[in-house]
Amino acid sequence: MTAARLATAMEVSERTIYRDIDSLRAAGARIEGEAGLGYTMIEDPALPPQTFTQIELEALTLGLADVNQRGDADLAQAANDALVKILATLPERQQRQAMHxxxxxxxxxxxxxPTIDMTLLREAMWAEEALDIGYRDLKDARTERRIYPLALSYHDRSVMLLAWCCKRGDFRSFHVTRIDGYRNTGESFRPRRVALLRAFIGHLESRDRAAEVASV
Incomplete structure (x- = not known):
């Protein structure tokens, strides 16, 4: 498979693919091929056990423990499952370090x-499918919107859905606890999710910079 196809599938640059292939080879993976010709894994893709420093293990376990605390049920379970898989790849000494x-x-x-099924929401984001939602603002006024769900943004006490709002023709952030009714429309907005999300993040960064200038 060529780096271009891998980059398209993973939504990253070809340079990132080349770098990752070099890292996999350094870790022991047998990968044949070169830039422009494509790559092939020629034997069992199982890599040698991962090795982490003690502080890296603490960072991993802290991050997953935090996700377990603040995530919805599916996300918390995924954090637990990920930790089990990481532990299984470690030597016994590092397993003990990670567990403590x-x-x-x-x-x-x-x-x-959340008032929305987070599994449905994630599936709609991954599949790049529009959702029809009901939404209540701070004054409890309800509106109906068709949105393109882009990403979830986790804050200290809230989770926000970043989306393109078809009704407003602009980017919007929705509290997941204020979404009041939803359905999957089956309408696809593929392959626009990544481009829209980058534009949204750029919009937020520009707004923050403007706020900083205004406060000086």
């Missing part, structure tokens, strides 16, 4: 429960 790296992660509040 973080003693406790605790938040002194209970996150609000």
């Amino acid at each position: 790296a973080v003693n406790l992660v605790h938040r002194f509040y209970t996150p609000a429960t």
Whole structure:
């Protein structure tokens, strides 16, 4: 498979693919091929056990423990499953280090429960399919929107859905706890998700820079 096809499938640059292939080869993967011709894994793709420094293990376990605390049920389970898979690749000594790296992660509040099925929301994002939602603002006024869901943004006490709002013809951020009714439309906006998300992030960064200038 060529680097161009891999880059398109993974939504990254060809340079990133070349760098990752070099990293896999350095880790022991047998990959034949070169730039312009394509690449082939020629034997069992199982790589040697991963090795991490003690501080890297603490960073991994802390991050996954935090996701377990603040994520919805599916995300929390995924964090647990990921930790089990990581532990399974480690030598016994590093397994012990990872299991005792973080003693406790605790938040002194209970996150609000999303009013939308987060599994449906993620599937719509991954499949790049439009959703029809009902949404209640701070004054409890309800509107109906057709949106292109782009990404989830996790904040200290809230989770925001970043989306393109067809009704407003602009980017919008929606509190997942204020979404009141939803359905999958089956309308595809592929392959626009990545481009829209980059534009949204650029819009947010420009707004933040303008706010900083205004406050000087």
